[in-house]
Amino acid sequence: MIGFPNAKINLGLNILGKRSDGFHDIETVLYPIGLSDVLEIIPARNGKTEFVSSGLPIPGTSASNLCLRALVLMKSAFPVASAGRRYPEILPVRIHLHKVIPMGAGLGGGSSDGAFTLKLLNELFELDLSVKQLFDYTRQLGSDTSFFIENKPAFASQKGDHLSPVSISLKGYKLILIIPPVHVSTPEAYSLIKPGQPEESVNAIIHLPVHEWKGLLVNDFEKPVMDKYPVIREVKEKLYDSGAVYASMSGSGSAVYGIFKENISVENLFPGCMEYISSL
Numbered sequence: 001m002i003g004f005p006n007a008k009i010n011l012g013l014n015i016l017g018k019r020s021d022g023f024h025d026i027e028t029v030l031y032p033i034g035l036s037d038v039l040e041i042i043p044a045r046n047g048k049t050e051f052v053s054s055g056l057p058i059p060g061t062s063a064s065n066l067c068l069r070a071l072v073l074m075k076s077a078f079p080v081a082s083a084g085r086r087y088p089e090i091l092p093v094r095i096h097l098h099k100v101i102p103m104g105a106g107l108g109g110g111s112s113d114g115a116f117t118l119k120l121l122n123e124l125f126e127l128d129l130s131v132k133q134l135f136d137y138t139r140q141l142g143s144d145t146s147f148f149i150e151n152k153p154a155f156a157s158q159k160g161d162h163l164s165p166v167s168i169s170l171k172g173y174k175l176i177l178i179i180p181p182v183h184v185s186t187p188e189a190y191s192l193i194k195p196g197q198p199e200e201s202v203n204a205i206i207h208l209p210v211h212e213w214k215g216l217l218v219n220d221f222e223k224p225v226m227d228k229y230p231v232i233r234e235v236k237e238k239l240y241d242s243g244a245v246y247a248s249m250s251g252s253g254s255a256v257y258g259i260f261k262e263n264i265s266v267e268n269l270f271p272g273c274m275e276y277i278s279s280l
Helices: 066-077 109-124 131-138 186-191 222-228 230-241
Strands: 006-018 024-036 038-043 050-055 093-099 154-158 162-165 174-179 246-249 256-260 274-279
Touching: 006 109, 006 246, 024 174, 024 274, 038 109, 066 093, 066 109, 066 131, 093 109, 109 131, 174 230, 222 230, 222 246, 230 246, 230 256
Parallel strands: 050 093
Antiparallel strands: 006 024, 024 154, 038 093, 154 162, 174 256, 174 274, 246 256
């Protein structure tokens, strides 16, 4: 089984307040984009579960790897059959993740990998899990992991795991995604933020024409993160100077995207940065 865990961008992001459980209440619109990792899951030939990776290096331990956490979650839900009782079980597998989406960029790559692992295991072992059941599992992996189950534009609220459909399409626009060589961890970004109530909800602004978003559709992480890492602000300013209709930092990370009406060339504008260009 092969899947292509894709990235997302945030269209606006408000941090409303800190919760009693240590998380934050937020509101944002999540929008899928084509930049993706490659994930293969096949039955293990030697009867032993194995995880290998290629592409960008993946930091951390196996305990923090969302592909392996998703596998452990499924194994606990579908243990080995015993005493003549038959039900689906998760057999040993070989997982190969080719990492393309950079970490710490605010693109949800790790969350997407976890969600796609659940979906591929569901298909490989014919678990017949519903979307709702997959949602329940993803909420145990991370706040924005649920989004990647259906992979459709959605308004995310509370911890980011409560989703509702959004009738918005950026079809016809061009996306230029620039990722400077800066890693911004989620805890670091939240440590810089002061929560507050916005004048207008993201869910209202998002329905305005795209050319009206500038100055209205904001990401609360931008100012403090850009103050600490000025290169991110420089990228955003260059995207606007190049003709972007709207530009913003995505999530809490370092990636900045520009939405354009026409194809443009950004060659030599962003030295040292990763670039991704596609239609939306």
